[in-house]
Amino acid sequence: MPEPPSEPPLVHLAIETSQREGGIALQLDDGRVLERTFPCGGRETDLLVPSIDALVEEGGIAPSRLELVSVSIGPGSFTGLRIAVSTAKALARGTGCALVPVPSAWVVAERWFHDSGDRGSVLVASAAKGTACWLTRLDRSDDGLVQARPAGLFTVQPPTEEVMTLCDGAWILADDHAPEGFLEACSGHSRGHDQPGPSARACLAAGQQVLARTGPVPAARLEPLYPREPEAVTLWRKRHS
Amino acid sequence: MNEPRQPTCILAIESSCDETAAAVVRDGRRVASNVIASQHELHEEYGGVVPEIASRAHLERIGPIVDRALLEAGIDLEDLDAVAAGVRPGLIGSLLVGVSFAKALAWSRGLPFLGVDHVESHLLAGLIDRPEVAWPAVGLVVSGGHTCLYELSGPLDLRLLGATIDDAAGEAFDKAATMLGLPYPGGPELDRLAEDSGAEPEVELPISLMRRDSLDFSFSGVKTAMLYAIRGTPRREGGRTVFERSAEDLAPKQRAVLAASFRHAVVAALVRKTTLALEATGARTLLAGGGVVANRLLRRELEALAVARGLELRMPAMAYCMDNAAMLGVTAHERLVRGQRDPLETTASPTTRRGR
Numbered sequence: 001m002p003e004p005p006s007e008p009p010l011v012h013l014a015i016e017t018s019q020r021e022g023g024i025a026l027q028l029d030d031g032r033v034l035e036r037t038f039p040c041g042g043r044e045t046d047l048l049v050p051s052i053d054a055l056v057e058e059g060g061i062a063p064s065r066l067e068l069v070s071v072s073i074g075p076g077s078f079t080g081l082r083i084a085v086s087t088a089k090a091l092a093r094g095t096g097c098a099l100v101p102v103p104s105a106w107v108v109a110e111r112w113f114h115d116s117g118d119r120g121s122v123l124v125a126s127a128a129k130g131t132a133c134w135l136t137r138l139d140r141s142d143d144g145l146v147q148a149r150p151a152g153l154f155t156v157q158p159p160t161e162e163v164m165t166l167c168d169g170a171w172i173l174a175d176d177h178a179p180e181g182f183l184e185a186c187s188g189h190s191r192g193h194d195q196p197g198p199s200a201r202a203c204l205a206a207g208q209q210v211l212a213r214t215g216p217v218p219a220a221r222l223e224p225l226y227p228r229e230p231e232a233v234t235l236w237r238k239r240h241s
Numbered sequence: 242m243n244e245p246r247q248p249t250c251i252l253a254i255e256s257s258c259d260e261t262a263a264a265v266v267r268d269g270r271r272v273a274s275n276v277i278a279s280q281h282e283l284h285e286e287y288g289g290v291v292p293e294i295a296s297r298a299h300l301e302r303i304g305p306i307v308d309r310a311l312l313e314a315g316i317d318l319e320d321l322d323a324v325a326a327g328v329r330p331g332l333i334g335s336l337l338v339g340v341s342f343a344k345a346l347a348w349s350r351g352l353p354f355l356g357v358d359h360v361e362s363h364l365l366a367g368l369i370d371r372p373e374v375a376w377p378a379v380g381l382v383v384s385g386g387h388t389c390l391y392e393l394s395g396p397l398d399l400r401l402l403g404a405t406i407d408d409a410a411g412e413a414f415d416k417a418a419t420m421l422g423l424p425y426p427g428g429p430e431l432d433r434l435a436e437d438s439g440a441e442p443e444v445e446l447p448i449s450l451m452r453r454d455s456l457d458f459s460f461s462g463v464k465t466a467m468l469y470a471i472r473g474t475p476r477r478e479g480g481r482t483v484f485e486r487s488a489e490d491l492a493p494k495q496r497a498v499l500a501a502s503f504r505h506a507v508v509a510a511l512v513r514k515t516t517l518a519l520e521a522t523g524a525r526t527l528l529a530g531g532g533v534v535a536n537r538l539l540r541r542e543l544e545a546l547a548v549a550r551g552l553e554l555r556m557p558a559m560a561y562c563m564d565n566a567a568m569l570g571v572t573a574h575e576r577l578v579r580g581q582r583d584p585l586e587t588t589a590s591p592t593t594r595r596g597r
Contacts, residue, residue, distance in 0.1 A: 047586060050584070052345075086337070094318065232291045233287075
């Protein structure tokens with residue numbers, strides 16, 4: 001019996017602006033993926049919507065053809081995430097497309113597994129401040145990324161026992177802002193460390209996985225992932241405690 | 242005689258500080274909807290606007306606020322001719338939310354995007370639902386973030402004449418109210434106390450005039466004088482500044498007198514500089530806008546000034562004094578009918594660009 005024809009892929013836009021270099025990727029219904037990068041969070045100009053405009057034109061489609069927008073939601077640059085989330089909410093309102101929030105750790109992990117060909121585990125350390133980091137452990141299975149434990153803020157220097165367990169057998173993906181000594185302290189437990197490098201294409205792939213597992217979210221529920229309360233509030237509490 | 246206005250339907254979005262707002266404005270003068278979500282409850286505890294809290298709240302609220310503005314106007318996106326947003330000045334994190342939303346919405350519907358100046362739009366709030374004004378005009382913007390005087394030869398032809406060199410008048414009112422122990426946001430509370438008590442401005446506070454011919458403002462001196470009037474002369478004690486008393490020691494009548502005295506001093510400075518600007522420009526109209534224009538003494542004094550000089554005075558209705566998106570829609574209309582558009586690269590700016 002002949003196999004039923006497979007559904008064409010959704011026209012899917014991914015937005016990754018959690019770091020200084022932003023990127024967008026557009027998957028068309030013929031399977032082609034177009035990609036663009038641009039500097040993010042500049043004071044003089046904002047290139048996210050112009051980049052989307054250029055990519056959509058390159059793909060030869062109208063804005064109304066967008067069916068899905070995946071957004072890398074952080075933790076990361078507040079400015080970049082704010083622009084991305086606000087833009088995505090408006091795209092949903094203007095085109096009726098669905099929205100998928102993708103934790104930026106998933107984007108980082110997806111790219112790292114793709115580039116390295118590794119099939120193990122990673123621990124993504126982000127939003128470092130003082131002695132704490134936002135940690136997300138992700139494992140690569142045949143079905144894609146698996147996050148067995150919730151992500152969260154952990155004291156990593158000195159690392160707690162729980163942090164050591166999270167590091168166990170994983171590659172640590174941490175940027176230069178990771179607390180000094182953290183990587184050395186984990187070296188006996190982890191497989192090594194590497195720099196995280198998100199990309200819009202990885203956001204596209206991670207977004208498809210999130211969509212398959214949890215479905216889209218209403219625009220009102222698309223928000224950046226804030227690891228902490230605003231710093232001014234923390235200082236206020238300290239001053240008034 | 243008023244010329245017929247070119248029909249337009251514009252969605253405008255405001256997010257420059259702590260109000261998330263959206264409005265639909267028809268033909269540049271008729272407000273079909275004007276939705277404002279204030280964040281006062283979020284900032285009250287801190288006695289002022291916390292920028293990061295404001296940005297987060299804008300992002301949560303902007304979608305529902307835009308939906309409500311469209312619903313209340315009885316239109317959908319296909320009825321719009323343009324989408325506008327306040328792009329400057331303001332808190333950068335807050336502005337970015339509105340600007341990004343407006344640009345993406347405009348792009349997704351193939352509509353023009355217009356980025357407008359929030360402060361200059363305060364001046365045009367007085368044109369809403371009213372006949373055209375006679376130009377040239379002097380414009381006074383008085384709000385929590387801005388105190389400026391402009392000369393206008395048309396709705397978009399502005400020249401900055403003067404501005405505050407330190408605190409904005411609204412900021413000074415809020416700080417004086419905090420000194421008096423009034424709840425946040427204090428400016429309107431101070432006005433209410435001064436007005437409702439009927440207290441006379443018996444305490445002499447300095448009316449800052451800078452140089453006699455200057456059209457700039459300064460409110461830091463009157464603020465300091467208010468602090469000393471409330472708490473007495475400060476002295477150094479063990480490396481700390483100690484005051485003779487606290488605001489809680491004041492009797493209700495003293496508190497009311499101080500509120501009336503502060504209001505009198507600030508309003509007197511605003512009116513004197515405005516008078517100077519009117520004399521210098523020969524304006525036929527006085528436009529006033531911004532949250533402090535809701536202050537009842539200022540309204541009365543500006544009305545008296547206009548009568549005395551035979552001018553037309555345009556002050557916005559109370560609903561358009563505070564930060565709102567309808568006023569942005571008026572400015573956007575004026576730009577749209579002149580064929581102006583802004584590129585999608587446009588971004589937010591914390592400061593205004595107009596120099597003297």
